[in-house]
Every structure is written in C-alpha cells, then in structure tokens.
C-alpha cells in the first residue's frame with residue numbers, strides 16, 4: 405500500500421482541526437467538530453481533542469494490533485476521557501471528531517466510518533463512495549432551515565441561525581435514532597459503520613481515498629467533479645491539488661449564496677491509498 409496525504413487548515417484559521425494518520429497498514433482522517441458559541445464544558449477544544457484521539461489510537465493499535473477497528477477506536481475514546489477528567493464530559497457539545505479509518509490486510513480493506521468523512525474506492529473498475537449518512541439524514545431539515553442562502557456568510561442573521569442549528573444538533577449527538585460521533589462516549593465506536601472490501605479477485609480495491617468534508621465538498625457541494633474524477637485528480641496530481649481546487653471554489657463563492665454553507669472555508673484532509681499496481 406502506497407499512501408500519500410495532505411491536510412490544511414482553513415485560510416485564516418490558527419489551528420487545523422483535521423488530522424491525518426498512518427500507522428503501518430492503518431490509515432485515517434479525522435475532522436474535529438466545532439460548536440461555535442455554545443459552552444462545551446472543555447477547556448481544551450476540538451484541535452486538542454483530535455490530536456489526543458490520534459495519539460491514543462496509535463497506542464491502542466500498538467497494544468491490540470489484531471483487534472477490530474471499532475474496538476481499537478472505543479479504547480482510544482475511553483483513554484481520551486482520562487486525558488481531561490476535569491472537563492464536563494457529559495456536555496453534549498464536548499469536543500468531537502469524525503472518523504474515517506481503513507486497515508489493509510493481505511486480502512481485505514477493513515473500514516470504519518463515523519460522521520461525514522467519506523471513503524471513496526475504485527473497486528472492480530467502478531468507483532463507490534462509502535459514507536455514514538446518519539448525520540445528514542437527521543440533520544437535513546435543520547440544515548435547510550439554517551442555510552437558506554438568503555443572507556451572507558458571517559452576517560448576524562447567519563450566525564444566529566448557526567447557533568439555533570447547533571442547539572438542535574446537540575439533542576441528536578450520540579443518541580440512538582440520532583447520529584454517532586467520536587467524542588466522550590465509547591459506545592460511538594460500536595455504533596460506527598464498518599465493513600470490508602476485497603483486495604484480491606475481480607472486485608479488488610485498487611485505489612481508495614479518505615476525505616474530510618472540507619475536501620469531499622469538491623464533489624458533493626461544489627460539483628467540481630464526480631467521485632471518479634476526484635479519485636483520478638488525486639492520483640494524477642496529488643492530494644494538495646484537490647485542496648487547491650476546493651480553495652478556489654470556496655473563494656469564488658465568498659458569501660455562500662451559490663453554495664450555502666456554515667463557513668467560507670473549512671479544514672481539508674486527503675489520504676490516498678494505492679494497492680497492487682494502481
């Protein structure tokens with residue numbers, strides 16, 4: 405497996421709340437979740453949380469290299485709880501992160517998804533996008549109300565609507581019937597979307613790319629390409645080029661009228677895995 409990655413903070417933002425990770429045959433991308441203007445009960449914040457989660461995941465993988473990804477992630481979440489015992493870990497806005505993880509063994513690519521960081525794979529000559537769409541399903545109405553595209557990004561009205569949406573999102577976080585995300589509750593790992601894809605035979609995966617939504621928006625928000633086009637761009641021109649294209653699209657729609665969204669720019673992360681002769 406050959407892995408190439410890129411990660412970049414949103415322009416003008418001091419910290420990258422995304423992380424990219426590789427340890428042996430395990431690769432992951434993570435997107436720290438912010439709840440602007442809502443008390444989160446934590447003095448550390450999402451950038452810290454995501455870094456701790458990656459550190460604890462490395463340890464948990466080293467301790468139990470054969471364990472299922474969901475078990476390893478659950479262990480990492482539990483260990484991060486112990487890293488900030490003074491914080492209010494029951495707060496529904498406690499720092500959180502999406503997770504897109506893969507592990508390649510000789511015959512299979514095992515994957516785990518939590519939140520909107522998709523895995524796009526070329527498999528047997530077609531391209532499939534694997535996503536955890538539970539957040540989108542339960543959040544669709546709230547998002548539509550918050551992002552009507554009739555006020556500019558960053559205006560007082562836009563900010564007020566984000567806050568209302570964030571409060572409603574809280575009620576859905578890590579609850580059955582809502583959606584699951586890596587935060588302070590290790591049950592999220594057991595509720596992740598998991599599966600495996602073949603690395604041999606007619607349906608073998610030749611290429612796979614892990615994306616945070618700051619990069620997958622090239623397809624599902626800005627419509628710059630389809631998933632196959634994204635995979636080809638990243639393979640031929642590198643992960644940085646995908647982020648460059650997204651930055652150009654974000655800047656061309658500064659106020660978010662054409663593409664209503666929560667923020668002008670987002671942290672963006674790309675990890676391309678190539679197998680065999682791809």
Ligand SMILES: [Zn+2]
Nearest residue numbers: 446448488491
């Ligand atoms: Zn904390």
